[in-house]
Amino acid sequence: MQGKRILYLMLGWFSLITGIIGIFLPLLPTTPLVLLAAWCFSKSSNRFHTWLLEHKFFGPIVRDWQSSDGIPKHARNRAILFMWTGMAISIFIVSRFWATIGLIVIGLCVTTYLMRMPLRSENTDQTVEKDEHG
Structure with missing residues (x-):
């Protein structure tokens, strides 16, 4: 189970970093990558998931997506x-x-x-x- 958690954590950070790069490169989609990072963090780290939800720039994206x-x-x-x-x-x-x-x-x-x-x-x-x- 620990290996799966580490895999989700690595994928989450990779997605978030790639999404941040996508802010400056128009061919990389920022929002889907931030949402993927939030999903990965929800499966691997409450701390990082909470951090992303409360982030000044990325938090509203994730909260809008998760709300009904x-x-x-x-x-x-x-x-x-x-x-x-x-x-x-x-x-x-x-x-x-x-x-x-x-x-x-x-x-x-x-x-x-x-x-x-x-x-x-x-x-x-x-x-x-x-x-x-x-």
Whole structure:
């Protein structure tokens, strides 16, 4: 059991570090990697999972995902826009037929998934911000 825990811990840190690199490199997806790190930490380390949930930048991503309230509409739309932009750049750079088909299929599946997610009302976001800042 200890080996499995170490594997999840290593995968969590690898995902988080790769996600951080993705902030600066547009072809690496930050949010899915941070979510994978949170899942790995939940399986391996309460300390790191709590740290990630309370992190200034990554905490809101994980908390939004784990809550049943949904995600903000602007965040969903931004994710779809950046995903398709990154995929278009990849398709242009790679220019291989099967890679293009694969990216389009993946993009359509992820877009469908995001479009079906529940949306949290924008007013709820503003209320939370006022509570935190005011």
